[in-house]
Amino acid sequence: MNLKSLLLRRSIEILVVFGIIMTGLFLLFHAAPGDPISMMVDLTMTPEDVERMVAQLGLDQPIWIQYLYYIKNFFTGNFGTSFHYGRPVIEIISERLPNTILLFTTATILAAMAGVWLGKIIAWYKGKAIDTWTTIFALVCNTLFLPWISLLFIWFFAYWVGWFPLSGMMTPEIWVNPEAGFFAKAVDVLHHMLLPLLTLFIVNTGSYLLIMRSSMLETIKEDYILTARAKGLSEKQVRNRHAAPNALLPVVTSVGLSLAFSVNGGALTETVFSWPGIGRELIFAVSNSDYPLAMASFLFIALVVLVANLIVDILYAYLDPRISY
Amino acid sequence: MPLLDVDNLTIAYHTRSGPVTAVENVSFRLERGKFLGIVGESGCGKTTIGMSLLGLLPENGFVREGRILFEGSDLLALSQKELQAFRWKKISMIFQAAMNALNPVHRVGDQIIEAIRIHNPEFSEERIQKEIKELYDLVDIPEQRIFDYPHQYSGGMKQRAVIAMALSCRPDLVIADEPTTALDVIVQDQIIRKIKDIQRQRGIAGIFISHDIGVVAEACQDIMVMYRGKIVEQGKREEVFVAPVHPYTIALLSSHLTIDGVFDFHADKPEVACDFSPDFFAGVCGYAESCSRAEAQCFTAPPKWREITPTHKALCRLCGQND
Ligand SMILES: Nc1ncnc2c1ncn2[C@@H]1O[C@H](COP(=O)(O)OP(=O)(O)OP(=O)(O)O)[C@@H](O)[C@H]1O
Numbered sequence: 001m002n003l004k005s006l007l008l009r010r011s012i013e014i015l016v017v018f019g020i021i022m023t024g025l026f027l028l029f030h031a032a033p034g035d036p037i038s039m040m041v042d043l044t045m046t047p048e049d050v051e052r053m054v055a056q057l058g059l060d061q062p063i064w065i066q067y068l069y070y071i072k073n074f075f076t077g078n079f080g081t082s083f084h085y086g087r088p089v090i091e092i093i094s095e096r097l098p099n100t101i102l103l104f105t106t107a108t109i110l111a112a113m114a115g116v117w118l119g120k121i122i123a124w125y126k127g128k129a130i131d132t133w134t135t136i137f138a139l140v141c142n143t144l145f146l147p148w149i150s151l152l153f154i155w156f157f158a159y160w161v162g163w164f165p166l167s168g169m170m171t172p173e174i175w176v177n178p179e180a181g182f183f184a185k186a187v188d189v190l191h192h193m194l195l196p197l198l199t200l201f202i203v204n205t206g207s208y209l210l211i212m213r214s215s216m217l218e219t220i221k222e223d224y225i226l227t228a229r230a231k232g233l234s235e236k237q238v239r240n241r242h243a244a245p246n247a248l249l250p251v252v253t254s255v256g257l258s259l260a261f262s263v264n265g266g267a268l269t270e271t272v273f274s275w276p277g278i279g280r281e282l283i284f285a286v287s288n289s290d291y292p293l294a295m296a297s298f299l300f301i302a303l304v305v306l307v308a309n310l311i312v313d314i315l316y317a318y319l320d321p322r323i324s325y
Numbered sequence: 326m327p328l329l330d331v332d333n334l335t336i337a338y339h340t341r342s343g344p345v346t347a348v349e350n351v352s353f354r355l356e357r358g359k360f361l362g363i364v365g366e367s368g369c370g371k372t373t374i375g376m377s378l379l380g381l382l383p384e385n386g387f388v389r390e391g392r393i394l395f396e397g398s399d400l401l402a403l404s405q406k407e408l409q410a411f412r413w414k415k416i417s418m419i420f421q422a423a424m425n426a427l428n429p430v431h432r433v434g435d436q437i438i439e440a441i442r443i444h445n446p447e448f449s450e451e452r453i454q455k456e457i458k459e460l461y462d463l464v465d466i467p468e469q470r471i472f473d474y475p476h477q478y479s480g481g482m483k484q485r486a487v488i489a490m491a492l493s494c495r496p497d498l499v500i501a502d503e504p505t506t507a508l509d510v511i512v513q514d515q516i517i518r519k520i521k522d523i524q525r526q527r528g529i530a531g532i533f534i535s536h537d538i539g540v541v542a543e544a545c546q547d548i549m550v551m552y553r554g555k556i557v558e559q560g561k562r563e564e565v566f567v568a569p570v571h572p573y574t575i576a577l578l579s580s581h582l583t584i585d586g587v588f589d590f591h592a593d594k595p596e597v598a599c600d601f602s603p604d605f606f607a608g609v610c611g612y613a614e615s616c617s618r619a620e621a622q623c624f625t626a627p628p629k630w631r632e633i634t635p636t637h638k639a640l641c642r643l644c645g646q647n648d
């Protein structure tokens with residue numbers, strides 16, 4: 001297996017896909033209802049002012065020139081100015097994106113580890129009470145409607161019991177206090193993060209557990225499992241050394257898929273928990289016709305999903321020696 | 326004391342329609358260093374017998390009756406732990422589906438080393454390296470392929486690697502369940518020769534399961550012919566293959582005219598399909614329907630064991646009579 005050529009090939013694929021997404025977005029926004037200019041015009045402007053602004057934005061140019069500018073701007077990190085915030089879009093994105101990545105990768109990794117571990121063990125007790133109950137529980141978790149459970153958790157843990165803050169990501173007092181050290185800030189973020197993390201964890205663990213369990217049950221039927229038993233390995237060794245590594249492969253694929261999903265569905269979670277991430281920003285930007293911000297949010301979400309898939313591909317190739325390039 | 330003494334073994338599987346007997350009243354003995362061949366058509370219970378010797382029957386399979394003594398001790402009485410220590414160290418197996426017997430995500434050498442390590446925890450790293458090189462040498466796979474992955478091996482190499490794995494803990498008995506079915510004739514021949522060589526070099530005993538009589542005739546001193554879960558004829562190779570008495574054996578051999586041209590039978594071809602219906606255990610001869618010599622009694626009374634010589638017997642009321 002040649003990791004370098006895999007990386008190269010996948011990167012090229014990602015570039016092509018990203019190019020298509022970029023072009024699609026451009027056309028979509030071009031055809032979008034509502035004239036971006038009307039958002040910026042105020043009553044004090046003369047028609048000449050407006051015309052000058054249109055020229056400044058390049059909106060009087062033919063579409064392909066506009067497209068070339070769009071590409072150039074992307075690569076120079078120039079996404080324009082947010083209509084709403086009046087700040088460069090790139091600034092807003094670089095504040096929000098890390099928050100989203102922090103929450104969702106942590107949740108996905110933790111949920112994947114827990115789901116894989118539980119699914120592996122449960123599969124070995126197939127048909128026993130522990131398997132039945134865990135499976136039912138996982139199914140319930142998996143079908144829970146995320147915003148509903150989020151609200152329930154907020155109501156119970158944050159409002160009723162009062163263990164966690166109701167929303168947001170940080171306590172302003174701590175962050176404006178010049179004496180607060182890194183540690184205090186980290187603890188504060190963690191405190192805010194626990195509840196959304198728990199919600200995502202519960203919902204995702206259920207689905208990973210179910211995938212791992214059924215994948216294990218398929219793997220157990222393989223001949224090499226019989227060989228492993230015949231060699232005199234203990235049940236635990238058979239499970240951990242021979243069944244689990246093979247059963248893991250479909251789970252890895254599904255983690256890749258669900259990462260893409262969770263960033264989309266993440267918008268909802270972020271909104272419910274007022275988590276200052278890019279998903280929430282996207283919803284906000286779209287509903288306020290903040291075109292530059294919406295466009296950039298879309299692009300960066302797409303980029304994150306593509307990169308996450310690249311990482312999953314590499315992980316898969318690492319786990320399955322049969323993959324060769 | 327024989328190495329292996331199987332006495333009146335009866336094995337059944339739980340199915341939706343109740344337990345179905347797959348192996349009935351099977352008894353045989355195997356001495357150290359000897360090879361026993363089990364032949365019979367598909368579904369007659371060969372693999373089931375092999376699996377029971379390792380305590381590896383599928384979840385729904387169970388031993389209904391009988392004893393399996395290995396070096397005098399009862400295999401069926403072993404605890405899970407004892408069984409794990411016993412497997413591979415005393416009896417190892419070359420599985421029917423050897424192509425899939427290797428785990429695709431581990432290197433072949435590591436899978437063999439794993440077995441050595443488990444049963445010989447005291448071995449040093451150098452000792453293990455030496456062992457695996459010897460094994461690869463024995464089965465003629467170049468040393469530099471030891472740590473390849475299974476998918477990098479050809480079918481024949483996988484087969485040989487599986488044989489190396491079966492020998493890795495120097496067992497007393499190796500069960501080879503159709504070790505060559507998936508291979509072309511030339512490779513098949515090489516593998517059989519290899520197995521015979523190894524048998525001679527290491528003095529291990531073997532059970533050779535195959536529906537290919539040619540293969541069994543070449544490698545085994547003792548032969549057991551099975552039909553629908555029962556032994557119908559057993560004896561020395563010369564007895565069973567040169568002077569078969571059971572109509573089924575005769576039919577089976579006649580469909581294999583290739584063995585050195587020694588055999589010349591004019592019997593009918595055997596029924597190949599072997600659908601199990603529980604009623605064949607109802608006490609009449611299971612082969613009667615397909616048997617050209619069947620008489621009225623065969624359909625009404627149970628078959629009887631006939632001793633042709635002290636080592637050669639057949640389950641047929643007609644054999645050894647009126648000749
Ligand atoms: N897990 C199982 N559950 C139910 N019945 C089974 C099971 N495994 C095997 N059997 C039945 O037991 C009988 C003997 O099967 P076995 O695999 O021992 O045959 P075999 O002689 O090895 O055949 P082949 O030459 O095709 O490998 C068959 O009728 C089969 O259908």
Ligand SMILES: [Mg+2]
Nearest residue numbers: 371372421502
């Ligand atoms: Mg078989």
